Amino acid sequence: MLIGAFACAHTPQLLIRPPTEDRDLVLRVHAAFARVKARLCALRPDAIAIIAGDHIEAFFLDAVPALAVYVGAEASGTFGPYRYRLPIHESLARGILEQGIERGFDLLYTQGARLDYAFYVPLHFTMPDPAVPIVPLHVNVYLPPQPTPRRCYEWGAALGEILRGRPERIALMASGGMSHFPGTDRYASPEVEHDRRLLERLQAGHGREMASLTGEELDKTGNVELRTWITLLGAVGDVSADVYCYEPSWHHDNAVVEWRP
Amino acid sequence: MSADLHYPFPPADAYRLNRCLYAIKSDPEFCARFLADERAACAEMSLSDREADAVARFDRDVLVGLGGHPYLVFMADLRLRMAREPGALEYF
Numbered sequence: 001m002l003i004g005a006f007a008c009a010h011t012p013q014l015l016i017r018p019p020t021e022d023r024d025l026v027l028r029v030h031a032a033f034a035r036v037k038a039r040l041c042a043l044r045p046d047a048i049a050i051i052a053g054d055h056i057e058a059f060f061l062d063a064v065p066a067l068a069v070y071v072g073a074e075a076s077g078t079f080g081p082y083r084y085r086l087p088i089h090e091s092l093a094r095g096i097l098e099q100g101i102e103r104g105f106d107l108l109y110t111q112g113a114r115l116d117y118a119f120y121v122p123l124h125f126t127m128p129d130p131a132v133p134i135v136p137l138h139v140n141v142y143l144p145p146q147p148t149p150r151r152c153y154e155w156g157a158a159l160g161e162i163l164r165g166r167p168e169r170i171a172l173m174a175s176g177g178m179s180h181f182p183g184t185d186r187y188a189s190p191e192v193e194h195d196r197r198l199l200e201r202l203q204a205g206h207g208r209e210m211a212s213l214t215g216e217e218l219d220k221t222g223n224v225e226l227r228t229w230i231t232l233l234g235a236v237g238d239v240s241a242d243v244y245c246y247e248p249s250w251h252h253d254n255a256v257v258e259w260r261p
Numbered sequence: 262m263s264a265d266l267h268y269p270f271p272p273a274d275a276y277r278l279n280r281c282l283y284a285i286k287s288d289p290e291f292c293a294r295f296l297a298d299e300r301a302a303c304a305e306m307s308l309s310d311r312e313a314d315a316v317a318r319f320d321r322d323v324l325v326g327l328g329g330h331p332y333l334v335f336m337a338d339l340r341l342r343m344a345r346e347p348g349a350l351e352y353f
Contacts, residue, residue, distance in 0.1 A: 017351040183331030
Protein backbone atom coordinates (compact mmCIF):
# COMPACT_ATOMS: atom_id res chain seq x y z
CA MET A 1 0.00 0.00 0.00
CA LEU A 2 1.03 3.57 -0.62
CA ILE A 3 1.16 5.37 2.72
CA GLY A 4 2.90 8.65 1.98
CA ALA A 5 4.53 10.72 -0.75
CA PHE A 6 7.24 13.37 -0.62
CA ALA A 7 9.26 15.39 -3.12
CA CYS A 8 12.35 17.49 -2.66
CA ALA A 9 15.40 18.97 -4.31
CA HIS A 10 18.77 17.45 -3.53
CA THR A 11 21.47 19.98 -4.34
CA PRO A 12 24.80 18.59 -3.09
CA GLN A 13 25.51 21.92 -1.36
CA LEU A 14 22.96 20.77 1.26
CA LEU A 15 25.37 17.97 2.16
CA ILE A 16 28.72 19.67 1.51
CA ARG A 17 28.44 23.42 1.88
CA PRO A 18 30.93 25.65 0.04
CA PRO A 19 31.44 29.21 1.37
CA THR A 20 29.29 30.53 -1.50
CA GLU A 21 26.18 28.82 -0.10
CA ASP A 22 23.95 30.68 2.41
CA ARG A 23 24.29 28.66 5.62
CA ASP A 24 20.95 29.78 7.07
CA LEU A 25 19.15 28.72 3.90
CA VAL A 26 20.84 25.31 4.04
CA LEU A 27 19.74 24.88 7.67
CA ARG A 28 16.15 25.84 6.83
CA VAL A 29 16.06 23.11 4.17
CA HIS A 30 17.55 20.69 6.71
CA ALA A 31 14.70 21.62 9.09
CA ALA A 32 12.17 20.74 6.36
CA PHE A 33 13.98 17.42 5.83
CA ALA A 34 13.72 16.80 9.58
CA ARG A 35 9.95 17.17 9.29
CA VAL A 36 9.93 14.56 6.52
CA LYS A 37 11.99 12.26 8.72
CA ALA A 38 9.51 12.69 11.58
CA ARG A 39 6.62 11.95 9.22
CA LEU A 40 8.38 8.84 7.91
CA CYS A 41 9.01 7.64 11.46
CA ALA A 42 5.30 8.11 12.23
CA LEU A 43 4.22 6.36 9.01
CA ARG A 44 6.42 3.30 9.78
CA PRO A 45 7.10 2.33 6.16
CA ASP A 46 8.42 -1.14 5.27
CA ALA A 47 10.14 0.42 2.26
CA ILE A 48 10.88 3.77 0.65
CA ALA A 49 10.56 3.80 -3.14
CA ILE A 50 12.61 6.75 -4.31
CA ILE A 51 12.40 8.21 -7.82
CA ALA A 52 15.47 10.20 -8.84
CA GLY A 53 17.33 11.28 -11.94
CA ASP A 54 20.82 9.90 -12.31
CA HIS A 55 23.45 12.65 -12.74
CA ILE A 56 25.40 10.62 -15.29
CA GLU A 57 26.80 8.54 -12.42
CA ALA A 58 25.29 5.08 -12.78
CA PHE A 59 24.60 5.45 -16.49
CA PHE A 60 27.21 7.10 -18.70
CA LEU A 61 26.90 7.28 -22.49
CA ASP A 62 27.67 3.56 -22.84
CA ALA A 63 24.04 2.79 -22.01
CA VAL A 64 21.32 5.35 -21.32
CA PRO A 65 18.07 3.90 -19.93
CA ALA A 66 14.94 6.04 -19.88
CA LEU A 67 13.54 4.28 -16.81
CA ALA A 68 15.29 1.81 -14.53
CA VAL A 69 14.77 -0.16 -11.33
CA TYR A 70 17.53 -1.20 -8.90
CA VAL A 71 16.86 -4.80 -7.90
CA GLY A 72 20.13 -5.83 -6.19
CA ALA A 73 20.54 -6.67 -2.51
CA GLU A 74 21.92 -3.20 -1.84
CA ALA A 75 22.90 0.00 -3.63
CA SER A 76 26.04 1.95 -2.90
CA GLY A 77 27.44 5.31 -3.81
CA THR A 78 30.24 7.69 -2.91
CA PHE A 79 30.34 11.48 -2.69
CA GLY A 80 33.49 13.11 -1.33
CA PRO A 81 34.07 11.54 2.08
CA TYR A 82 30.57 10.03 2.23
CA ARG A 83 30.11 6.30 1.63
CA TYR A 84 26.56 5.01 1.36
CA ARG A 85 25.42 1.36 1.36
CA LEU A 86 21.66 1.18 1.40
CA PRO A 87 19.74 -2.12 1.54
CA ILE A 88 17.19 -2.62 -1.23
CA HIS A 89 13.76 -4.12 -0.58
CA GLU A 90 14.40 -6.88 -3.07
CA SER A 91 10.96 -8.47 -3.33
CA LEU A 92 9.27 -5.09 -3.75
CA ALA A 93 11.87 -4.04 -6.32
CA ARG A 94 11.25 -7.23 -8.29
CA GLY A 95 7.51 -6.77 -8.00
CA ILE A 96 7.74 -3.23 -9.41
CA LEU A 97 10.00 -4.42 -12.23
CA GLU A 98 7.89 -7.42 -13.19
CA GLN A 99 4.56 -5.69 -12.95
CA GLY A 100 5.95 -2.63 -14.72
CA ILE A 101 7.07 -4.80 -17.64
CA GLU A 102 3.67 -6.57 -17.61
CA ARG A 103 2.00 -3.17 -17.92
CA GLY A 104 4.03 -2.27 -20.99
CA PHE A 105 6.90 -0.22 -19.53
CA ASP A 106 10.19 -1.51 -20.90
CA LEU A 107 12.20 -0.95 -17.73
CA LEU A 108 15.93 -1.50 -17.49
CA TYR A 109 17.02 -3.21 -14.31
CA THR A 110 20.35 -3.27 -12.54
CA GLN A 111 21.80 -5.26 -9.67
CA GLY A 112 25.09 -3.42 -9.56
CA ALA A 113 24.92 0.13 -10.88
CA ARG A 114 26.22 2.69 -8.41
CA LEU A 115 23.81 5.01 -6.68
CA ASP A 116 23.77 8.71 -7.55
CA TYR A 117 23.67 11.49 -4.96
CA ALA A 118 20.16 12.40 -6.15
CA PHE A 119 19.07 9.31 -4.20
CA TYR A 120 21.15 9.59 -1.06
CA VAL A 121 21.23 13.34 -0.36
CA PRO A 122 17.54 13.34 0.69
CA LEU A 123 17.90 9.98 2.42
CA HIS A 124 20.94 11.28 4.34
CA PHE A 125 18.59 13.72 6.08
CA THR A 126 15.28 11.82 6.12
CA MET A 127 16.06 8.13 6.65
CA PRO A 128 14.40 6.80 9.84
CA ASP A 129 16.51 4.97 12.39
CA PRO A 130 16.71 1.98 12.09
CA ALA A 131 17.07 2.36 8.33
CA VAL A 132 14.27 1.31 6.01
CA PRO A 133 15.10 -0.62 2.82
CA ILE A 134 14.69 1.35 -0.39
CA VAL A 135 13.81 0.77 -4.02
CA PRO A 136 15.71 3.23 -6.26
CA LEU A 137 13.78 4.12 -9.42
CA HIS A 138 15.75 5.98 -12.07
CA VAL A 139 14.36 8.45 -14.62
CA ASN A 140 16.69 9.82 -17.30
CA VAL A 141 16.75 13.59 -16.89
CA TYR A 142 20.10 14.82 -18.24
CA LEU A 143 20.80 12.84 -21.43
CA PRO A 144 18.44 13.70 -24.31
CA PRO A 145 16.19 12.40 -25.58
CA GLN A 146 14.64 11.96 -22.12
CA PRO A 147 11.25 10.35 -21.53
CA THR A 148 8.45 12.85 -22.09
CA PRO A 149 6.63 14.31 -19.08
CA ARG A 150 3.52 12.47 -20.33
CA ARG A 151 5.37 9.16 -20.28
CA CYS A 152 6.74 9.88 -16.80
CA TYR A 153 3.23 10.61 -15.55
CA GLU A 154 1.91 7.39 -17.12
CA TRP A 155 4.71 5.37 -15.57
CA GLY A 156 3.93 7.02 -12.23
CA ALA A 157 0.25 6.13 -12.57
CA ALA A 158 1.17 2.49 -13.21
CA LEU A 159 3.67 2.60 -10.34
CA GLY A 160 0.98 3.95 -8.01
CA GLU A 161 -1.34 1.06 -8.91
CA ILE A 162 1.46 -1.42 -8.36
CA LEU A 163 2.34 0.05 -4.95
CA ARG A 164 -1.31 0.15 -3.83
CA GLY A 165 -1.61 -3.53 -4.67
CA ARG A 166 1.40 -4.56 -2.56
CA PRO A 167 1.17 -5.82 1.03
CA GLU A 168 4.06 -3.62 2.27
CA ARG A 169 3.65 -0.15 3.72
CA ILE A 170 5.44 1.97 1.10
CA ALA A 171 6.47 5.61 1.19
CA LEU A 172 7.17 7.19 -2.19
CA MET A 173 9.73 9.94 -2.60
CA ALA A 174 10.77 12.00 -5.63
CA SER A 175 14.17 13.66 -5.63
CA GLY A 176 14.94 16.33 -8.21
CA GLY A 177 14.49 19.91 -9.29
CA MET A 178 13.55 22.57 -8.85
CA SER A 179 14.87 25.15 -11.32
CA HIS A 180 18.64 25.10 -11.76
CA PHE A 181 21.02 25.20 -14.70
CA PRO A 182 24.29 23.53 -13.68
CA GLY A 183 27.12 23.94 -16.19
CA THR A 184 25.32 26.54 -18.30
CA ASP A 185 25.45 30.33 -18.58
CA ARG A 186 22.08 30.44 -16.78
CA TYR A 187 23.53 28.97 -13.58
CA ALA A 188 23.09 32.16 -11.51
CA SER A 189 19.48 32.78 -12.56
CA PRO A 190 17.02 30.00 -11.72
CA GLU A 191 13.36 30.52 -12.65
CA VAL A 192 12.19 31.49 -9.17
CA GLU A 193 8.77 32.89 -10.12
CA HIS A 194 8.05 29.96 -12.41
CA ASP A 195 8.68 27.52 -9.60
CA ARG A 196 6.63 29.56 -7.15
CA ARG A 197 3.64 29.36 -9.50
CA LEU A 198 4.25 25.67 -10.06
CA LEU A 199 4.14 25.01 -6.31
CA GLU A 200 0.91 27.01 -6.06
CA ARG A 201 -0.63 24.72 -8.70
CA LEU A 202 0.51 21.69 -6.74
CA GLN A 203 -0.90 23.14 -3.50
CA ALA A 204 -4.21 23.57 -5.35
CA GLY A 205 -4.11 19.89 -6.31
CA HIS A 206 -3.43 20.26 -10.02
CA GLY A 207 -0.54 17.83 -10.36
CA ARG A 208 -1.99 16.34 -13.53
CA GLU A 209 -1.15 19.56 -15.41
CA MET A 210 2.54 18.74 -15.16
CA ALA A 211 1.99 15.84 -17.56
CA SER A 212 1.18 18.36 -20.29
CA LEU A 213 4.53 20.14 -20.06
CA THR A 214 6.96 19.47 -22.88
CA GLY A 215 10.56 18.40 -22.60
CA GLU A 216 11.59 21.73 -24.15
CA GLU A 217 9.66 23.64 -21.50
CA LEU A 218 11.38 21.69 -18.75
CA ASP A 219 14.80 22.40 -20.27
CA LYS A 220 14.01 26.08 -20.77
CA THR A 221 13.04 26.56 -17.09
CA GLY A 222 15.91 24.52 -15.65
CA ASN A 223 13.51 21.80 -14.65
CA VAL A 224 14.72 18.70 -16.51
CA GLU A 225 14.72 16.92 -13.12
CA LEU A 226 11.05 17.70 -12.56
CA ARG A 227 10.40 14.44 -14.43
CA THR A 228 10.92 12.74 -11.07
CA TRP A 229 8.14 14.81 -9.45
CA ILE A 230 5.89 14.26 -12.48
CA THR A 231 6.37 10.50 -12.11
CA LEU A 232 5.37 10.75 -8.44
CA LEU A 233 2.36 12.91 -9.36
CA GLY A 234 1.17 10.12 -11.64
CA ALA A 235 1.16 7.86 -8.61
CA VAL A 236 -0.50 10.23 -6.11
CA GLY A 237 -3.00 11.92 -8.48
CA ASP A 238 -4.55 15.34 -7.95
CA VAL A 239 -3.99 15.56 -4.20
CA SER A 240 -3.12 18.92 -2.62
CA ALA A 241 0.55 19.35 -1.85
CA ASP A 242 1.73 20.50 1.57
CA VAL A 243 4.79 22.70 0.88
CA TYR A 244 7.19 22.37 3.83
CA CYS A 245 9.61 24.90 2.39
CA TYR A 246 10.46 26.84 -0.74
CA GLU A 247 13.97 28.23 -0.52
CA PRO A 248 15.43 29.64 -3.74
CA SER A 249 19.19 30.11 -3.50
CA TRP A 250 21.19 32.18 -5.99
CA HIS A 251 21.53 29.13 -8.23
CA HIS A 252 18.93 26.55 -7.21
CA ASP A 253 15.29 26.46 -6.14
CA ASN A 254 14.96 24.17 -3.13
CA ALA A 255 11.61 22.80 -2.03
CA VAL A 256 10.31 20.03 0.23
CA VAL A 257 6.73 18.88 -0.32
CA GLU A 258 4.36 16.22 1.01
CA TRP A 259 1.22 14.67 -0.43
CA ARG A 260 -1.13 12.43 1.57
CA PRO A 261 -2.36 9.99 -1.05
CA MET B 262 13.55 18.91 -29.71
CA SER B 263 15.32 22.06 -30.82
CA ALA B 264 19.10 22.30 -30.90
CA ASP B 265 19.34 25.23 -28.48
CA LEU B 266 18.60 23.27 -25.33
CA HIS B 267 20.64 23.86 -22.19
CA TYR B 268 21.31 20.11 -22.20
CA PRO B 269 21.61 19.04 -25.85
CA PHE B 270 22.26 15.58 -27.22
CA PRO B 271 25.95 14.82 -26.59
CA PRO B 272 27.69 14.65 -30.00
CA ALA B 273 29.38 11.35 -30.74
CA ASP B 274 32.69 13.05 -31.55
CA ALA B 275 32.83 14.34 -27.97
CA TYR B 276 32.52 10.85 -26.46
CA ARG B 277 36.15 10.71 -25.26
CA LEU B 278 35.97 14.23 -23.82
CA ASN B 279 32.80 13.34 -21.96
CA ARG B 280 34.34 10.08 -20.77
CA CYS B 281 37.26 12.07 -19.34
CA LEU B 282 34.92 14.51 -17.57
CA TYR B 283 32.88 11.56 -16.27
CA ALA B 284 36.05 9.91 -14.92
CA ILE B 285 37.15 13.11 -13.14
CA LYS B 286 33.67 13.30 -11.59
CA SER B 287 33.04 9.67 -10.74
CA ASP B 288 36.36 7.77 -10.60
CA PRO B 289 38.39 8.95 -7.58
CA GLU B 290 41.52 7.10 -8.75
CA PHE B 291 41.43 8.78 -12.15
CA CYS B 292 40.70 12.11 -10.46
CA ALA B 293 43.84 11.64 -8.31
CA ARG B 294 45.90 10.81 -11.42
CA PHE B 295 44.47 13.91 -13.12
CA LEU B 296 45.41 16.12 -10.18
CA ALA B 297 48.94 14.68 -10.20
CA ASP B 298 49.52 14.99 -13.96
CA GLU B 299 46.77 16.50 -16.10
CA ARG B 300 48.49 15.89 -19.44
CA ALA B 301 49.19 12.24 -18.73
CA ALA B 302 45.59 11.71 -17.58
CA CYS B 303 44.25 13.35 -20.75
CA ALA B 304 46.54 11.15 -22.85
CA GLU B 305 45.19 8.12 -21.00
CA MET B 306 41.73 9.19 -22.21
CA SER B 307 43.01 9.66 -25.81
CA LEU B 308 41.94 13.31 -25.93
CA SER B 309 42.96 15.50 -28.86
CA ASP B 310 45.39 18.34 -28.15
CA ARG B 311 42.51 20.80 -28.36
CA GLU B 312 40.43 18.81 -25.89
CA ALA B 313 43.40 18.35 -23.54
CA ASP B 314 44.09 22.12 -23.62
CA ALA B 315 40.44 22.82 -22.78
CA VAL B 316 40.44 20.33 -19.90
CA ALA B 317 43.74 21.73 -18.56
CA ARG B 318 42.32 25.27 -18.54
CA PHE B 319 38.88 23.97 -17.53
CA ASP B 320 37.12 26.72 -19.44
CA ARG B 321 33.40 25.88 -19.32
CA ASP B 322 32.46 27.63 -22.55
CA VAL B 323 35.25 25.95 -24.50
CA LEU B 324 34.48 22.52 -23.04
CA VAL B 325 30.75 22.85 -23.80
CA GLY B 326 31.62 24.19 -27.26
CA LEU B 327 33.62 21.03 -27.89
CA GLY B 328 30.56 18.93 -27.00
CA GLY B 329 31.20 18.43 -23.31
CA HIS B 330 27.96 17.79 -21.45
CA PRO B 331 27.30 20.89 -19.31
CA TYR B 332 26.46 18.85 -16.23
CA LEU B 333 29.66 16.78 -16.52
CA VAL B 334 31.69 19.98 -16.94
CA PHE B 335 30.00 21.43 -13.86
CA MET B 336 30.45 18.46 -11.55
CA ALA B 337 33.96 17.56 -12.73
CA ASP B 338 34.94 21.14 -11.89
CA LEU B 339 33.25 20.89 -8.46
CA ARG B 340 35.02 17.60 -7.70
CA LEU B 341 38.39 19.13 -8.61
CA ARG B 342 37.70 22.11 -6.35
CA MET B 343 36.59 19.77 -3.54
CA ALA B 344 39.89 17.89 -3.90
CA ARG B 345 42.02 21.04 -4.08
CA GLU B 346 40.33 23.02 -1.29
CA PRO B 347 38.74 20.52 1.10
CA GLY B 348 39.11 22.89 4.06
CA ALA B 349 36.72 25.43 2.51
CA LEU B 350 33.76 23.06 2.80
CA GLU B 351 31.32 22.31 5.60
CA TYR B 352 30.19 18.69 5.83
CA PHE B 353 26.76 17.82 7.25
